[in-house]
Amino acid sequence: MVKRSLLAALAVGICILAAVLWWAVRQDGPPEWVVWHTADLAGEPAWGEPERIALEGKRVSLYLEDQVVWQSEADEPVQDVLWCDIDHDSRRELMLLCWRQGRYGQSRPFWEEETQEEAWTQHIFIYDWTGEEVKAIWMASDLGVEVEKWSFTPESRLTLEERSGRVSAWDWQSWGLSALSQRPETAELTVAALGDNLIHRPIYDYALRKLDGNFDHLFTGMAEELARYDVTCLHQETIYVDQRQDYSDYPTFGTPVEVGEAVIRAGFDIVSCASNHALDKGTEAIGLTAQLYRRAGVLCPGIQPVEDGAYQPYLLLERKGITCAVLSYTQMTNGHALPEEAPYVLHTLADEDLVRRDLTAAAEAADFVLVFVHWGTEYAAEPDETQRYWAQVFADCGADVVLGTHPHVLQPTDWVTGADGHKTLVYYSLGNYISAQTDEACRRGGMAYFTLSRAGDRCAVTDWGMKTVLTRQENGLYSTVLEENGAEP
Structure with missing residues (x-):
């Protein structure tokens, strides 16, 4: 009987000791x-x-x-x-x-x-x-x-x-x-950017009636040229919709979503979407447009779906050892008020302090800052005072390249020196990439091109220029081609 009691006591003691040791191990904490x-x-x-x-x-x-x-x-x-x-x-x-x-x-x-x-x-x-x-x-x-x-x-x-x-x-x-593999000490990135993709009714009517809604022809004339560049960009002037009853022309645009699908197939890396027509079909169309590009891995700065819940001032693109922060703003909204519950759906120039903070943060986050901006006076051959003012703001805050749209015609390119001596390449207006506007000046757009070069932490914009893009219309079919190919508008 005593032996059994001793064995039972020993077993209990062992259990208690094991529990104490287990608890001690648990209490030891990290090293x-x-x-x-x-x-x-x-x-x-x-x-x-x-x-x-x-x-x-x-x-x-x-x-x-x-x-x-x-x-x-x-x-x-x-x-x-x-x-x-x-x-x-x-x-x-x-x-x-x-x-x-x-x-x-x-x-x-x-x-x-x-x-x-x-x-x-x-x-x-x-x-x-x-x-x-x-x-x-x-x-x-x-x-x-x-x-x-x-x-x-x-x-x-x-x-x-x-x-x-x-x-x-x-x-x-x-x-x-x-x-990650080691970041290269030197790197170069070539960039091409096109102006307003302005989809009037004659453009989409023809494709819907004659081409079963396929819009690939809008970009085939530029495909060979765009393939020369590491990064290609386009400004989408009009917002996408997916219901036929919502298709519409000036002054309130609604563009078939199939145009966006053609943009994606054409291989664009960045599609800037902040424009005076972005709110033409409300926040649902903004969400449709933004999500279309996001699902395809295409950067779509300047607009955000309501579901985002918060303002995203810029997007980052990393390619070939170079990081670019990409922003997009519009000066005007055609009288459409930003929704109070989600003002971030469209990025505007309304709050200069906010824009300055955006740019400063973007400059800290990336090697280069690219700003797409919808601004200026329609059909004016020279930039207006507002454009020049904002160009100086962008330069002061560290932007490297500014790509302007909205005037529908080409405007000059210039270097603007910031307050700290930083130089910013400003394309005041790239004009239209494609449209059904009949004025010859509106049918001559531009393709900006430039190289972003980095050596260690030293960054510079080099080898820049502009090529002319012509809109052609033949038997109702609209397309584009480089002027240097000898084409006539």
Whole structure:
């Protein structure tokens, strides 16, 4: 009897000891080499960001009106925090370098066996701030390396410094972070940009009646020339609709969405969409147009769907070792008021302070800043005072190239010197790419071309110029061709 009692007591003692050891392991926490940081970062409320992002006591807090609106989990201590645009959507994301017990926590993939997870592991969590709430967009299950420090710059992207001394660069690729190859010391990017894609009724009527709604012919005459450039751009003057009853001409345009599909097939990388006609069919058409291009991987600066929930001042394009920030604005809206609940759907020049902040942030985020702007006086051969004023603003704030549209005719190209000596190449008006306007000046548009050159951190615009694009109409079919090919309008 005594023997049984001793054995029972021994078994209980062993269980208690095991429980104590298990609890001790759980309480050990992350390794001693970890340096715990503090941070106090300012947001940009004008862009829909929180006012403040603070890292204190191994937890991150987001503030609005001095009130905490979100905190990281207490059982996932945060080593460091970044507030940066990691996924190239022109909005900053919240990035946490943090620790948790086990590789997965509650996010264990279904194919992994459930095990007793006791060890502390290091993770990167990435969150979107929607303007009202925090939404998780990427949660690395286990880094597999020991990161002592990290940093972010728009040029080098995310840099991880490991305990071993190894340094690696990472960036958002499609979905999630991937390691980058080394950024080249020198790089060049050739760019071509076309003016207003102005789709009048005669243009779309012919394609709908004769070509089964296919608009590829609008770009075939320029295909060979555009193929010479690394990046090609177009300004879309008119907004897209997908219902036949919404097709319409001047003064309130509604362009068949099939035109946008042809733009995508033509291979354009950037389609600027801020114009005086962008609101002609309301916010639903803006959403349709923006989402069409987004799904195809085409940058569409200047307009945003209501569903975005917050202002995105610029978009980033990275190609061949060069990063470009791309912005698009319109001077006028043809009397259409921006919706109070979503004024960001169309980017305008109405708030100069906001535009200046946009440009300053874009210049910090990229090697080059490209500004598409719908401005000026229709049919004027020279830029007006408003154009010259804004050209100076763009130069003062670090823009590298300004690409103007709206006058429907060609205007001069000039270099404008900013307050700090920075020089900006300004194409005051590229005229029309294509339209049904009959005046000869409106049928002679321009293709701006230039090279963006980088050597280390030194950037310059080189090899710039303009080629003339002619609109032709033959038996009701509209097309375009370069003037140097000997064509007549």
